[in-house]
Structures are given as structure tokens and as C-alpha cells.
Amino acid sequence: MILHGTTIIAVKKDKKIAIGGDGQVTLGDIVFKSNSQKIRTLYNGEILAGFAGATADAFTLFERFETKLKEYKGNLKKAAVELAKDWRSDKFLRRLEAMIIAADVNNIYIISGTGDVIEPDDNIAVIGSGGSYALSAARALLKFSNLTAHQIVEESLIIAADLCIYTNHKRTILEK
Numbered sequence: 001m002i003l004h005g006t007t008i009i010a011v012k013k014d015k016k017i018a019i020g021g022d023g024q025v026t027l028g029d030i031v032f033k034s035n036s037q038k039i040r041t042l043y044n045g046e047i048l049a050g051f052a053g054a055t056a057d058a059f060t061l062f063e064r065f066e067t068k069l070k071e072y073k074g075n076l077k078k079a080a081v082e083l084a085k086d087w088r089s090d091k092f093l094r095r096l097e098a099m100i101i102a103a104d105v106n107n108i109y110i111i112s113g114t115g116d117v118i119e120p121d122d123n124i125a126v127i128g129s130g131g132s133y134a135l136s137a138a139r140a141l142l143k144f145s146n147l148t149a150h151q152i153v154e155e156s157l158i159i160a161a162d163l164c165i166y167t168n169h170k171r172t173i174l175e176k
Contacts, residue, residue: 006038007130007160007167008050010103011138011149012123016175017103018149019048020157022130023170025055031168039172043069046104047076048174052128053098061087061098065111076102080109080117088115099127105176130164150175 005026010019025033039050042062047069051058064086068079080102087093093113100111108125110118118125124142126135137156141147147155153173161167 005166006052006128007134007157007164008038008052008101008127009131009134009138009153009156009160010048010050010101010108010125011142011152011156012103012105012108013142013149013152015105016149017048017105017108018153018173018175019050019101019103020153020171020173021050021052021128022157022161022167023172024166024168026166034168035170037172039174041174042066042102043074046074046176047102048104048176049100049102050127051098051100052131054096057096058098058100060093060096061100064093065100065102076104076107076109077117080111084111084115084117087111087113101125101127103176128167130160130167133160133163133167 008021021038023035025036065083068082072078102109110125124138134156137159141152157171161169
């Protein structure tokens with residue numbers, strides 16, 4: 001599923017996690033908003049998360065995810081799996097069009113409405129239409145530079161914004 005209108009990337013390096021996203025929201029082929037906040041903290045600041053897709057749907061999913069995190073006392077993996085199960089089986093949630101990256105200092109997961117909870121092999125997770133550009137940049141920077149996780153996220157978002165028409169240069173980056 002390709003969701004237009006954003007690039008979200010998370011990178012884990014040297015016991016740090018950084019997650020970032022651009023600020024562009026598109027409605028069809030029109031830039032509707034340029035400074036949206038698609039990155040936030042959950043569960044008392046312990047979890048970093050970002051979304052791609054329909055904003056209202058993402059907010060609904062964040063609320064559900066926060067509930068799961070509380071229910072499972074901050075266990076990111078368990079909360080992610082349970083959200084994905086609900087998302088896939090619930091008639092209301094099944095219609096939601098969004099994806100989430102959720103991370104803490106130990107784990108990164110991509111959570112989708114098809115029931116997927118994907119843990120990347122290379123400590124980099126991306127979603128959104130500019131994700132492949134950001135992923136390529138992050139892999140090269142992780143392998144061939146001494147940049148921090150935050151710096152890799154930032155540079156990857158810059159490259160994605162230069163290439164993806166659905167991604168802009170207004171960035172939000174959080175680090176833990």
C-alpha cells in the first residue's frame with residue numbers, strides 16, 4: 001500500500017532512536033497543508049511514533065495504540081501486535097487508511113491495517129510515498145558515515161523531499 005503525502009523514517013543507531021517526518025499534507029494533487037505534525041510521543045514519552053495516510057484515521061489509530069500501550073504496560077511489541085489484530089478484524093478499523101511506525105530505544109515496528117507488524121532488519125523503517133528515497137539515503141549514510149541517528153533521519157528526509165513531490169522540506173524529528 002503506497003500512501004501519498006508524506007515521508008516518515010525511523011533510524012536506530014548507537015542505542016539512540018530518531019524518527020522524523022515531513023510536514024506536507026496533500027489532497028489529491030494539491031498541497032493542502034505544509035506544516036503538519038505527523039510525529040509524536042506516546043506512553044509518557046517512551047514511544048516515538050509517526051504516521052502516513054489519512055490524518056483522521058491516524059489519530060484514531062494513535063488513540064487505540066496508546067490504549068494498547070497502557071494495557072500492556074509499555075510493551076511495544078505486544079501493543080503493536082494487538083493493535084494490528086484489532087485493525088485487521090474490526091469492521092470500523094479495517095476501513096482506516098494509514099500506517100504507523102512506532103519505536104523505542106530497543107525496537108522499531110511498522111504497523112499496517114493488513115495485520116502486519118514488521119521489524120526491519122537494518123534498524124531503518126520507512127513509510128509513505130517518499131519512503132524508498134529516504135530508505136536508500138539512510139542505508140548509505142548508516143553504512144558510510146559517522147552521522148548520528150538524528151542526523152541520518154534529517155539528511156534522509158532532505159533527500160526524499162528533493163525527489164518526492166508528496167514530501168516537503170518542513171521536518172519534525174524526535175529522538176530518544
